[in-house]
Amino acid sequence: MTPVRRTWLRRRSLLLGISVLMVFALALFIALNAASGLPGSSGTRVKASFANVSGLFNGNDVRIAGVRVGQVKEIELKGGKALVTMQLDDHRPVYANATALVSDKSALGEKYISLAPGDSSAERLDSDVAIAEKKTRSSQNLSDLLAVFDKPTRDGLQSTLRETGTGAASHTEDVRSGLEALPEELPDLGTVSKALSADSGADTTQLLHAANDLAKSLKGDERDISGLMKNLDTTLKAVDVEDGMPLDETLDKAPDTLVKTRGALRDLQTPLRDTRSAVTTLGPGAEALGQSTPDVRGVLREGVTPLRRLPGVADKATPAVTSLTPTLRDARPVVPLVTEALNDAEVPLAEVAPYAPELSSFFTRFASALQYGDEAGHWLRIYPPVGTEVATGLLGLKDPTVKRDAYAPPGEATGQSRTTILGDR
DSSP: OOHHHHHHHHHHHHHHHHHHHHHHHHHHHHHHTGGGOSTTOOOEEEEEEESOOTTOOTTOEEEETTEEEEEEEEEEEETTEEEEEEEESSOOOOBTTOEEEEEESSTTOOEEEEEEOOOTTSOBOOTTSEEOGGGEEOOOOHHHHHHTSOHHHHHHHHHHHHHHHHHHHTTHHHHHHHHHHHHHHHHHHHHHHHHHTGGGGHHHHHHHHHHHHHHHHTTTOHHHHHHHHHHHHHHHHHHSOGGGHHHHHHHHHHHHHHHHHHHHHHHHHHHHHHHHHHHHHHHHHHHHHHHHHHHHHHHHHHTHHHHHHHHHHHHHHHHHHHHHHHHHHHHTTHHHHHHHHHHHTHHHHHHHGGGHHHHHHHHHHHHHHHTOOOTTSOOOOOOOOOSHHHHHHHTTOOOTTOOSOTTOOTTTSTTOOOEETTEEO
C-alpha cells in the first residue's frame, strides 16, 4: 500500500468517526428536547389560567376531543393563579369561548389538558391573552376527594379496603373462576346493556329517578333502616349454618312447594268467590241487625218482667195441657186424612188463588147485604141478571154491544165498567 493511499484511508476513518459523533450528538439533542417539540417546529401558543394544576408538568399532553395536538410548554405562577402555556403542533384557531380542563390520563396520577378551542361565534383568541379561570377547571386528586370525609369515615374506608384485599387474596381461585366465566357472561352483559340503553336510556333514567325518590322518602328513617339491616345480618347468620345446607334443602323443595301452593290457591278461588257472594248477601242483613240492636236490647230489657210471670202461667196451664193429651192422642188417626185432603185441595186452590180479590169482594158484599132485613124475615133478594152478555157468554161469543171482558183476568174484574151503546153502567 502506498503512503498516499494509507493517508487517504486514515483521513476517511477520521471523517467517518466525526460523522458518527455528530449524528449521535444530534440524536441526543433531539431526545433531550423531545418534550419541547422538534427543533425549528412552529405552531399555536395558547395560555390558560387555572386555580390548581397539581400533578401537571411540562411536556404533558394537550388534547382536543381525545386526540393529542400539542403539549404543555410552561407553567408559571402569576397573581396566585397557575398560568399554563400550551404549544400546539400545528396552526389552528383558538377562540375567546374556548375552555380547558385538567384531566387524569391514568389512575397513576398522570395529567393532561383537554382543550375545547371554541367556535367562530366569538373572536379569535390572541396568543398573549389567557383563557380566563372561569372557563377552566382543575382536576381533583384522590387525596383531595378523600379529604372530604371525616377521620372515622376515612378509617372505615381504609379498613374496608384492607379487608377487601385480604378477602380477595384468600379467594384467588374464585376470582380466577369468575374471570374464566367472563367470556360466557359478557354477551349477556351486552344484552343487558343494550336493554338499559334502549330509547336513549329512558327506562334507566326513570329507574334512577324512582330510586332517587325512594331515597328521598327514606330520609329521616336511617336509624330504623340501620336496625333493620342489623336484624337482617342476624337472620342471615342464622341461615348460614352447616354451610347453608338447610337453606339449600329448602330451595330444592321450593319449586314443588310453590306449584302445590299455586294449585291450592287456585282451588281456593271458588270458595272465596262464594264467600264474597255470601258476605255481600249478608251485608244488608248485618246492617239491619246492627240498626235493630238497640231495639232488641230494649225488648230484652223490658221482657224481664213478663218472663218472670211465665212460670206461674205455666203452672196454671199444666192441668189444661194434661187434659188435652188424650184429645190429641185420639186425633192422631185424623191427621193423615187431613193431610191427604189438603194435598187433594192443592190443585183447585192453586186455580182459585188468583181470584182471591174477587172472592173477598163477593163475600164482603154478601155479608153487607145480609145485615139489613125487615120484620117479616126478608133479608136478601137475589135476581139473576139476564142480558145479552149471558146469552153470548154461554155460546162462547162476545157481545158486540158491550165493551167489557165478561171473563176478565184475575184482579181486573172489579175495575171494569160495562160500556154499552147507551153509555157506561
